[in-house]
Amino acid sequence: MKKALVSAGLASAVLFGGAVVADDAATEAWAPAQFTLENGMEVVVLPDHRAPVVTHMVWYKVGAADEDEGKSGIAHLFEHVMFKETDDIGPEEFTSIVQRNGGRLNAFTSWDYTAYYERVAKQHLGKMMELEAERMTDLIIDEDPEGGFITERDVVKEERRQRLENNPGALLSEQVLAEFWEDHPYEITVIGLMEEVEALTPQDGIDFYKKYYSPENAILVVAGDVTAEEVRTLAEEHYGVIEPSGLVDGTRKWRSVPELTETQLITHSDPKVRQPVWYRYYNGTSMRRDRDFALALSVGLDVLGGGNTSLLYQSLVEEQKLAINVGTFAFTSLHDEGPAAIYATPSPGVSLDELETAVMAEVTRFMEEGFDxxxxxxxxxxxxxxxxxERDSQEGMANTFGAWLAIGGTVDELLSYPDDVRSVTTEQALAAVRRVFAEDRHFIEAHLLPEDGEL
Incomplete structure (x- = not known):
């Protein structure tokens, strides 16, 4: 059965493009620290002493791409179940404990990882570790119809209805990405196919928990008013005593995404659509697969279609008045390659065929003339x-480091990002765009249309 991919979870995953830190002097003063506990749990400490507050995150190196065939949605469902009940924490009590301590919390699931976080006053950091260690080891999963697994399975089904099935744009995206990532682990939906989520059993949950929720498969990121030694002491007390499961072998289902071998058109009509939208999805790259190419492509795409100052916007919206919006984007934050895309919404009276011709004519012109x-x-x-x-956001920094490390990146790569992106040349950015949008490249074209299908 064909699977598809959409974003899911209680918060959106952080994209790499808005990541990291400052110049060498600030980095030296800031001094991120790394160490590993004896049980294999990685720890990263990001000191920020401006306020007596900490952000505590646990990242598990498992996401939708790691799910077994026919079990789509279990990584995301498990994110929900983790907030329910353990041996020592009653139903719904986890959230109330954090909130009673003045904190806030959330979690999110992606294709490559699952993450949980709490933000609290510094003195409550130990309690947060205690809570996370408890649900890492003693989560209750059973057949109780009123229990956490069964009730949250119903919640996820309703979430799919509300977030995906009632959203025409999301449905179109699901179809497109299913074709783009056909037979790749990213083809599996994050939120899950309805019939597969409905069929998930508590035993599926137990097997998933035992395999992946173990310290050697986790990364602890603590950002805030702490030192590395303070975090080490607390981490060894709460996490260091947890025995590794021995079931995690470090292998993932990642593999390179092949080039599209044919050009396709996918359309989706819905009465909720008021403005048609035109898209083209091409093979792109990722920061993990080809960092130099991804950096150059990010710069080139921003010049071409990154907002109101971009070349495409100025030409097609401001000057020719053929579109009310136009832009570009790319999925570069995943481990494996994602698409690079162009999109546009036509002005009244302009057909999608006319819009497509105009957009691609401008893309071709700019690639021929070059960038300034x-x-x-x-x-x-x-x-x-x-x-x-981004360093101004304690949570943002914790997210950036956790997301990058969870897919195999390094702290040094994050620290060098500002210098690396500033080193991209005009020739490199142009070459990246020309490579992606070359005339001989296949693509998936997508049309989001009103119910009557009018263009």
Missing amino acids: DADIERVRNSMAASSIY
């Missing part, structure tokens, strides 16, 4: 600055 050095410099500096500003 000034545009490249502006985008490079903006991306580098955004990564530096």
Whole structure:
């Protein structure tokens, strides 16, 4: 049965493009620290002493891409179940304990990982570790119809109805990405296919828990008003005593995504659609698969279609008045390669065929004429600055480091990001865009249409 991919979870996964840190002097003063507990749990400490607050995150190296055939949605369902009941924590009590301590919490599931976090005053960090260690080891999963697994399975089914099946754009995206990632682990939906989620059993949950929720498969990230030694002491007390399951062998289902071998058109009509939208999805890359290419592509796509100052927007929206919106995006934050896409919404009276012709004519023109050095410099500096500003968000930094490390990245790569993106040349950015949108490349075209299918 064909599977598909959509985003899911209680929060969205952090994209790499807005990641990381500052210049060498600030990095030296900030000094992120890394160590590993004896049971294999990795630990990263990101000191930030501006306020007596900490963000505590546990990242498990398992996501939708790791699910067994026919078990789609179990990684996301498990995220929900983790908030229910353990041997020492009553139903719904986990959330109330964090909130009674003045904290906030959430979790999210992606294709490559599952993450849980709490943000609390510094003095409650030990309690947060105690809570996370408890649900790492003693989660209750049983056949009780009123228990956590069965009730949350119903919650996830309703979430799919609300977030996906009632959203025409999400349904179209699901169809497109299922074709783009056909026979690849990312083809499996994060939120899960309805019939497969409905068929998940408590025993499926127990097997999943035993295999993946073990310290050697986890990364602890603590950002905030702490030192590495403070975190080490608490981590050894609460997490270091947990025995590894021995079931985690470190292998993942990742594999390179092949090039599209044919051009396709996918359409989706719905009465909820008020404005048609045109898309083209091409083979792109990822930061893990080809970092230099991904950096150059990110810069080039931003010049081409990254917002109101981009070349496509200025030409098609401001000057020619053929579109009310146009832009580009790419999935570069996954472990494996994702698509790079162009999209546009036509102005009243403009058909999708006319819009497509105009957009691709401009793409071709800009690839032939090349980019201005000034545009490249502006985008490079903006991306580098955004990564530096990200340090202002304690949660953002914890997310950035956790997401990157969970797919096999390194701290050094994060620290060097501002310099690396500033080193992208005009020629490299242009070459990346030309490579992706070359005339001989196949693509998936997608049309989101009103119910009557009018263009």
